[in-house]
Amino acid sequence: MGYAKSLLTAAGTVKIVSDDMPEAIEADHVRLRLATASICGTDMHYFRHFANAGFQLDYPVSLGHEACALVEDPNGSALERGQLVAINPVIACGTCEHCLSGDINMCPTKRFPGSATTVPHIDGFFRDYFDFPAKCLRPVRDGVDPDHLTFAEPLACAMHSINRAGVGAGSKVLVVGCGPMGLLATVGAVSKGAEVHVSDLKQGAIDAARAVGATEGFVINRDDMSKLSGQYDVVVEASGSPHGYNQALDSVRKQGVVAVLSLIQPSEVPINLHINTLKEINSIGSVLFTGEFEEAVSLIESGTVDFDALIAGQFSVCETQVACEFMASGDAVGKVLIKPAA
Numbered sequence: 001m002g003y004a005k006s007l008l009t010a011a012g013t014v015k016i017v018s019d020d021m022p023e024a025i026e027a028d029h030v031r032l033r034l035a036t037a038s039i040c041g042t043d044m045h046y047f048r049h050f051a052n053a054g055f056q057l058d059y060p061v062s063l064g065h066e067a068c069a070l071v072e073d074p075n076g077s078a079l080e081r082g083q084l085v086a087i088n089p090v091i092a093c094g095t096c097e098h099c100l101s102g103d104i105n106m107c108p109t110k111r112f113p114g115s116a117t118t119v120p121h122i123d124g125f126f127r128d129y130f131d132f133p134a135k136c137l138r139p140v141r142d143g144v145d146p147d148h149l150t151f152a153e154p155l156a157c158a159m160h161s162i163n164r165a166g167v168g169a170g171s172k173v174l175v176v177g178c179g180p181m182g183l184l185a186t187v188g189a190v191s192k193g194a195e196v197h198v199s200d201l202k203q204g205a206i207d208a209a210r211a212v213g214a215t216e217g218f219v220i221n222r223d224d225m226s227k228l229s230g231q232y233d234v235v236v237e238a239s240g241s242p243h244g245y246n247q248a249l250d251s252v253r254k255q256g257v258v259a260v261l262s263l264i265q266p267s268e269v270p271i272n273l274h275i276n277t278l279k280e281i282n283s284i285g286s287v288l289f290t291g292e293f294e295e296a297v298s299l300i301e302s303g304t305v306d307f308d309a310l311i312a313g314q315f316s317v318c319e320t321q322v323a324c325e326f327m328a329s330g331d332a333v334g335k336v337l338i339k340p341a342a
């Protein structure tokens with residue numbers, strides 16, 4: 001069975017190849033047909049550098065770990081052909097102490113598609129067909145829009161940060177940076193009953209945050225940010241910038257929580273760590289998710305979130321190069337989606 005597959009062959013270069021699915025499906029795996037995938041910031045690091053956070057790709061891979069798919073061949077699982085499933089891309093070992101306590105994100109031997117951290121690399125989801133472990137697939141109720149369901153994985157990551165920060169009903173939350181992760185952190189915090197304010201360099205990104213429940217937005221370099229000083233129980237850093245982290249340290253109240261959802265890259269910009277001490281701030285990190293994948297899928301199934309407001313554009317698998325360039329341009333507000341080629 002021939003199908004279209006995108007391959008990142010070098011920094012900035014995606015090639016489209018025709019590949020064949022193997023005749024036999026591996027045990028405990030299901031054959032899937034892509035419904036909708038979406039581009040993550042991690043994919044963009046690989047697209048720009050052929051590496052992410054110091055992990056270099058050894059050879060070309062298909063990017064993409066955010067997707068939902070239709071069951072092509074259940075291969076003996078309880079799923080039905082044609083069923084729409086959310087995909088949890090974390091293939092955890094299931095037997096280590098972390099897996100047994102539910103912390104699959106801490107599993108030392110977990111595998112992840114489209115990533116240099118997994119050796120040998122596993123191809124990601126920017127291709128028309130792929131096989132994936134049945135245990136990672138979550139069937140959803142009829143009528144769920146695949147273009148919304150592809151948000152399950154990034155929403156789970158954002159929810160994990162929100163949960164670790166202890167956001168609840170009535171919490172005053174500031175989200176710094178309204179890229180896709182900041183927008184999904186807004187969705188997550190609003191779903192918990194928090195009052196959410198946001199900041200970003202672009203008015204358009206703030207408008208998107210307002211569409212999913214933020215009640216106030218501040219444009220950096222236009223609005224007076226000093227008035228936010230000490231105003232928030234929780235500040236979610238989603239900009240990836242040391243300036244954003246400094247804004248978070250300033251905006252959080254004494255003994256509040258700064259939740260670092262982004263991966264702040266090393267830079268020359270000083271971080272005001274003394275404020276961390278003086279205000280007794282709890283600064284917490286988060287990576288991937290644990291039980292939040294189920295929480296995210298349930299929220300998407302509920303149909304209460306306007307994910308359409310968070311979609312920046314749609315491209316086919318064959319246009320993965322253009323889609324990544326659009327995402328890299330900085331003009332996209334929200335998520336860029338990848339659809340099957342055929």
Ligand SMILES: [Zn+2]
Nearest residue numbers: 040042066154
């Ligand atoms: Zn992602």
Ligand SMILES: [Zn+2]
Nearest residue numbers: 093096099107
């Ligand atoms: Zn494990």
